Amino acid sequence: TGQSEILVDMDVLQARNLALTSSGALLEAFPELTLQPIVRDLMAERRELETVLVVGADGAIRVHPDTRQIGHRYVRLPSLQPAAATVRLKPGEMLLADATTIMAASPIVLASGQRLGQAIVAMRRDYLESAIADARRRQWLVLGALLAVGTLFMLVLISHMLRPVKTLRAGLERIGRGDLDTPLAIQDHTEFGLLAETMNRMASQLKTAQIEALDKERLASEIALARTIQQSLLPEPRLERDPFVMVGAHCQAEEVGGDYFDLLPLPDGRIGLAVADVSGKG
Numbered sequence: 001t002g003q004s005e006i007l008v009d010m011d012v013l014q015a016r017n018l019a020l021t022s023s024g025a026l027l028e029a030f031p032e033l034t035l036q037p038i039v040r041d042l043m044a045e046r047r048e049l050e051t052v053l054v055v056g057a058d059g060a061i062r063v064h065p066d067t068r069q070i071g072h073r074y075v076r077l078p079s080l081q082p083a084a085a086t087v088r089l090k091p092g093e094m095l096l097a098d099a100t101t102i103m104a105a106s107p108i109v110l111a112s113g114q115r116l117g118q119a120i121v122a123m124r125r126d127y128l129e130s131a132i133a134d135a136r137r138r139q140w141l142v143l144g145a146l147l148a149v150g151t152l153f154m155l156v157l158i159s160h161m162l163r164p165v166k167t168l169r170a171g172l173e174r175i176g177r178g179d180l181d182t183p184l185a186i187q188d189h190t191e192f193g194l195l196a197e198t199m200n201r202m203a204s205q206l207k208t209a210q211i212e213a214l215d216k217e218r219l220a221s222e223i224a225l226a227r228t229i230q231q232s233l234l235p236e237p238r239l240e241r242d243p244f245v246m247v248g249a250h251c252q253a254e255e256v257g258g259d260y261f262d263l264l265p266l267p268d269g270r271i272g273l274a275v276a277d278v279s280g281k282g
Contacts, residue, residue, distance in 0.1 A: 059073050260277070
């Protein structure tokens, strides 16, 4: 992971910085007086470090967190094998690792090119694995928090977007109950607003059509009543007076006609015939 690579690179850089600091100190009679506090502070600041030491050109330990090790010969563990580093190693630098330790070594070289020894910084692998696990847990926590915030945001957004739908549904229910006078009030420039305007126009048109239908129904009822009245005024269709048989019929051009006829038996036995027309149809 990125954090593990950063820690490994820090080991290499720390060994490189320690080598630069040690180049002048190793020329002194007692380099541990200068370097021992630096090593001790470094171990205190970076708890993941296993050891920090400076080895002279003769292989003897010149600086060590445990002062009892100073002067002993440094023996590198055979289990340490070269490992890959993301930072570019300089000539003479090494990055070694085994199952428990990751070690970076940087040569201590004077400006003249004389090699005085090497600076070694070793880190515990279990700390590295713990750091990786912690980083993964933090990533999962951050991801979970982002998902929770995203879900909450989506719920709020969906609720806001569905608010016009509730208004539209309530408006449709009112129209279904016959309320065509209450308009839908949706101040929205989206498709919901256009749909509300369409529904308001539809309700207005339905109300107009309803009024027209009522007027037509009332007119039809009045025409039917007029037709019934007209038919009741006409005489029996057949009248017999020997030797005559008189038959009359009336067929209006429209629902109600303006024509009228009647057969009138007179006292002296004659038959009166009445035919009338109402003006207004040309």
